[in-house]
Amino acid sequence: MIKEATVISGKDTASEIRKEIAKAVKEIKDNGKKAPHLAAVLVGSDGGSETYVNYKVKDCKEVGFESTLIRKPDTISEEELLGLVQDLNHNPDIDGFIVQLPLPAHISEQKIIRAIDPAKDVDGFHPINVGNMVLGMDGFVSATPSGIIELMKRNNISTEGKHCVVLGRSNIVGTPMSILLSRNNEMGNATVTLCHSRTKDLKEICRQADILIAALGKPGFVSSDMVKEGAVVIDVGTTRVPDTSKKSGFALKGDVDYEDVSQKASAITPVPGGVGPMTRVALLLNTLKSNSLK
Amino acid sequence: MIKEATVISGKDTASEIRKEIAKAVKEIKDNGKKAPHLAAVLVGSDGGSETYVNYKVKDCKEVGFESTLIRKPDTISEEELLGLVQDLNHNPDIDGFIVQLPLPAHISEQKIIRAIDPAKDVDGFHPINVGNMVLGMDGFVSATPSGIIELMKRNNISTEGKHCVVLGRSNIVGTPMSILLSRNNEMGNATVTLCHSRTKDLKEICRQADILIAALGKPGFVSSDMVKEGAVVIDVGTTRVPDTSKKSGFALKGDVDYEDVSQKASAITPVPGGVGPMTRVALLLNTLKSNSLK
Numbered sequence: 001m002i003k004e005a006t007v008i009s010g011k012d013t014a015s016e017i018r019k020e021i022a023k024a025v026k027e028i029k030d031n032g033k034k035a036p037h038l039a040a041v042l043v044g045s046d047g048g049s050e051t052y053v054n055y056k057v058k059d060c061k062e063v064g065f066e067s068t069l070i071r072k073p074d075t076i077s078e079e080e081l082l083g084l085v086q087d088l089n090h091n092p093d094i095d096g097f098i099v100q101l102p103l104p105a106h107i108s109e110q111k112i113i114r115a116i117d118p119a120k121d122v123d124g125f126h127p128i129n130v131g132n133m134v135l136g137m138d139g140f141v142s143a144t145p146s147g148i149i150e151l152m153k154r155n156n157i158s159t160e161g162k163h164c165v166v167l168g169r170s171n172i173v174g175t176p177m178s179i180l181l182s183r184n185n186e187m188g189n190a191t192v193t194l195c196h197s198r199t200k201d202l203k204e205i206c207r208q209a210d211i212l213i214a215a216l217g218k219p220g221f222v223s224s225d226m227v228k229e230g231a232v233v234i235d236v237g238t239t240r241v242p243d244t245s246k247k248s249g250f251a252l253k254g255d256v257d258y259e260d261v262s263q264k265a266s267a268i269t270p271v272p273g274g275v276g277p278m279t280r281v282a283l284l285l286n287t288l289k290s291n292s293l294k
Numbered sequence: 295m296i297k298e299a300t301v302i303s304g305k306d307t308a309s310e311i312r313k314e315i316a317k318a319v320k321e322i323k324d325n326g327k328k329a330p331h332l333a334a335v336l337v338g339s340d341g342g343s344e345t346y347v348n349y350k351v352k353d354c355k356e357v358g359f360e361s362t363l364i365r366k367p368d369t370i371s372e373e374e375l376l377g378l379v380q381d382l383n384h385n386p387d388i389d390g391f392i393v394q395l396p397l398p399a400h401i402s403e404q405k406i407i408r409a410i411d412p413a414k415d416v417d418g419f420h421p422i423n424v425g426n427m428v429l430g431m432d433g434f435v436s437a438t439p440s441g442i443i444e445l446m447k448r449n450n451i452s453t454e455g456k457h458c459v460v461l462g463r464s465n466i467v468g469t470p471m472s473i474l475l476s477r478n479n480e481m482g483n484a485t486v487t488l489c490h491s492r493t494k495d496l497k498e499i500c501r502q503a504d505i506l507i508a509a510l511g512k513p514g515f516v517s518s519d520m521v522k523e524g525a526v527v528i529d530v531g532t533t534r535v536p537d538t539s540k541k542s543g544f545a546l547k548g549d550v551d552y553e554d555v556s557q558k559a560s561a562i563t564p565v566p567g568g569v570g571p572m573t574r575v576a577l578l579l580n581t582l583k584s585n586s587l588k
Contacts, residue, residue, distance in 0.1 A: 127433075128421050130429060131420070131424035134469060160492060163494075171430075175473070179428070184490075194485070200457075
């Protein structure tokens, strides 16, 4: 008999957290204070970005947050967008805001990110928030890595003394993930190896992992021969692949060959329904935190 | 015949860099511009801190920098020290300054570090500089990790595709070292494993290292059975151990058992004369950079 891995449902965990947030929002309102308010800036009309932003607005509604969606054409100048960021920085009604990436090529993403007040930077992309994370200081941690930490915590996956192998060194997932897991705290204290496109002996390194976190954006890349028996596997990949059986015309595919790997792992996150919902709820948690700090 | 490791002399490399800096300073002055100016704030009279700060002043003199040493009693209040930091931030004569750590217990080091203008933070301790390093943006990188990178570069030790194991996760050495080595650039692109006090199977992990960087502060901790044949070993440790044969009453001891490990490594840094001089010269490089950005 093949022992199937436990499915770590980000969907269920996120749903549980949203209920807790809704309860906290009710208490805030009952105390006569204003509900958390998230603003999202969407430039242009990229399909993926549209979807993500709509989810964010929908999530806000569900937990009782205020939300504001600001749409701008992709002809907006960098200067105008910087002006909008300043307006949001100074608007006392807004607890946190995000500028949905990617931005059109004529706008410097780094310039926009740096213009955001770090105290409202609920995406955690501002260098000062990145630095605070490295130094173990308070601040906003970007949604995907903080969502994964929360997912492991609530599903009793301990990281202490474990060897965690992170695949992919992106600024918003792999790199912060590797840093968080190595910090000296409850959901850290892991020995972390960060792998990427230049890594040699990748399979061998992956096979050492007690916890394997795949954030490469390469559908089905991780196969069972890269996984140690009994490892925990976290799949961050969400690549859209064409699928005519879906109404949308595409399916979301993770970095892990789920069918194959789930025969060997002790626990695994599915795609969809794994890390994705946790990323969404982590943004809500950051916004709630920003509201509570006021 | 036992093949001895190549000694990577930080002393020689730093001396070479100081000559280059002195030449650059001469050019700056010849162009009628002001020489780089480093200020150091020393609070109290800790023996180690005295020594470090004196070295910094001496190094400045050697390369033609201006330097200012500001001594304050350890009774100085946090507020007064913050005031001093503001003065230095606003003083156009000063290109960069450092507040020597540790500070007395009644002063928050983080508060002081955060008060320093990031553009003058030549120690690279401000969170925004730490974040910039993570994001691969321009800024100041703290002296020990940037000194090690420079040491490897100038001694033709390539990091690309290598497995680097870093021992120790301190904010000023191990953690930034691990981040720098994994970035997508010439002296990065390594697969990095960051180990610390909670790491299990430490020996086994160390034996995988093509480049082993020890920054634990545990004299003689790394023995030859932790080192792969032909590995490069960088010893960051500089613990003062009592030694009656020395005028000072102590000797500097690295984290690596040099006699033992040098029989197995292909290259190794000595203590003293390895990473120490590179740390010192890296601070000069940061100050020169700050001056040139003006």
